[in-house]
Amino acid sequence: MKLELKGLTKSYGPLTVLDRVSLSLEEVHSLVFIGPSGGGKTTLLRLIAGLETPDAGEIVINGHPVEYGSEETLREYRKRIGMVFQAYNLFPHLTALDNITLPLVRVHGYPAERAREEALVLLERFQLADQALKKPAQLSGGQKQRIAICRAVAIRPEFLLLDEPTSALDPEYTSEVLDLIGELRDEGMRLILVTHEMGFARQAADYLLFIGDGGLIARGIPEDIFSGSRDDRVSRFLDRVLKYN
């Protein structure tokens, strides 16, 4: 995936979260955002997801600029990407299976039977087949999040965006979700991920962006970022989060 940011700017009222951020990345398979809380990771991810509109600048993915012009073009764009939020992804009135098939049928026009088959194949593959007919309230946090990821990949997205997919979970469920993401990555699914799990970031990322203070404080392959970064804002942050790891 080729990703370019050109002078990307986003403010909320007086607060400029992203200030003329520019970047050009060739062929990155898994891109991970890290950085301090409130730094703008979610904001950047939501801009890439087409859920927010930038105040200035543009995002170009594989040579095509994201068209923020109208809700219709944005919707077409969103149909081609997968998004997983921190929590509360699933629709509580639908079973796990129906959560996956609803967008396939209503948004992507699959016949019901085919949608069902595709969903069951996915659930089977990730050892979730037993949960297919349960409602979200009957599932563990880890199961819910894995099903949310299944729903996002069921549409065969061009890439998958994940915003701290494990941070709302009890620690015991973290690894099952991270394992699933790792598996998808190894199969060639392109991802952009925000995480506070530094071990996972280090292992899963092709490329890291350290976001804070209105822009990119540092960027590079994990080895470079983690082994004595030049910017002391990065090293201070890493010291803090790695203290108990």
Next chain:
Amino acid sequence: MESFIRDIPGRDNRKAHLFSGALIALLLAGVFWFGFSRLGYRFAWGTIYDYRINFLRGYGTTLLLSLFALVLSLILGILFGLGQKSRLLPFRYLSLFYVELIRGTPLLVQILIFFYVIANAAGLNNRFVVGVLIMALFSGAYIAEIIRGGVESIGASQRESARSLGFTPAQTYRYVIFPQVLTRILPSLAGQLASLIKDSSLLSVIAIKEFTMAAREMNANTFSTLEAYIPLAAGYLLLTLPISRLTRLLERKFSYET
């Protein structure tokens, strides 16, 4: 004694429940008996027998009127409940005015104004239809609020999920919001039906021949006040108690999701 009046968790307390239920019923009966004995009232239950056809007709009218009004008020409720969030400003303000005006004034006043001013001007002579319209307008404003609350209770995170999946706003309402709103508001809607049935008794002031009117007529002609109004209360309870049971059942059934 303790085990007779306390609901002890994890034990079969049916006897205690029966005991307390009977106790309260007896207590109430005692209070009424005392009241009536002080009144020195001589019941003449024969009179109501003479008026039974009137009562039954009135009962039927109340039921039918309430059902028609409920259906109509559901339509109004959905329209103006969603209208309060409409981007079409005239429609939004119409919805807001409607809900606030109806909820802010007594039903009695609405009945009189509608009957003497609006129905009169519109040449509406059929009192049953006027009754249905008034009750539908009245109940519709409350249902609008129930629906607005239901829609708002569906978290922003779910709209966001739907948006990220490429749903149109119409699809989001159709497949994500409405199914959940419906299950959540069913208990309140059942409660609204019970209120509708009771509140329709006020229609007797414009001489619609519903249940309460039957009692008023009998009372006016025979002065057997209590013989008319006690069966009236029982008749309303016969309708509202099952609805209230149903409401509780629905509440329990749909408490699965948060």
